[in-house]
Amino acid sequence: AQTVTQSQPEMSVQEAETVTLSCTYDTSESDYYLFWYKQPPSRQMILVIRQEAYKQQNATENRFSVNFQKAAKSFSLKISDSQLGDAAMYFCAYRSASRRGNTPLVFGKGTRLSVIA
């Protein structure tokens, strides 16, 4: 079974600075997807960024980028120019690219990010 590990329960960053959230995963599969979800106090799950395992290029979405190291099974999220609105729980998630159809997400335990004004 796949597992996702987020080793940082809490992180903090100064407004306008850069922060990196860590995520490692364990799988024997070669084809899969990785995601970062944001959960603000409203508890809505918001997709931040996604990465296909077959792509070597790291995904970027505006101020959010990932460092995907497939051999090391590492998938960290970098937030640049942090804003107060970035304060939230961040979840790393894995999904198998099974041919049998949609497979569920396997989540890490989350990292609570605080942004200091």
Added chain:
Amino acid sequence: DTAVSQTPKYLVTQMGNDKSIKCEQNLGHDTMYWYKQDSKKFLKIMFSYNNKELIINETVPNRFSPKSPDKAHLNLHINSLELGDSAVYFCASSHVLRGSHNEQFFGPGTRLTVL
């Protein structure tokens, strides 16, 4: 328009009661899920339905019974509620597309509190 909706958003009930949470998606997706988020914020899959058929049933007590009357709806019925059932329950949906990352869209969650 709301993509994935859940009702109710909050549910407070007594131990031993039976309750249902409804989920509807208007995205035309063929797969729907129920996830449970416990008090420590850990999210875990409970069930997955594809075209109204159960395809994933994780280790969940028999007191939990999902029902999918059609592809757009996946309801969760819980019998004989226990204190440990208190959690936030998320519904999600996605669509099988070859070559797609099959993004899952989440509902707003239902916070269930069992007293």
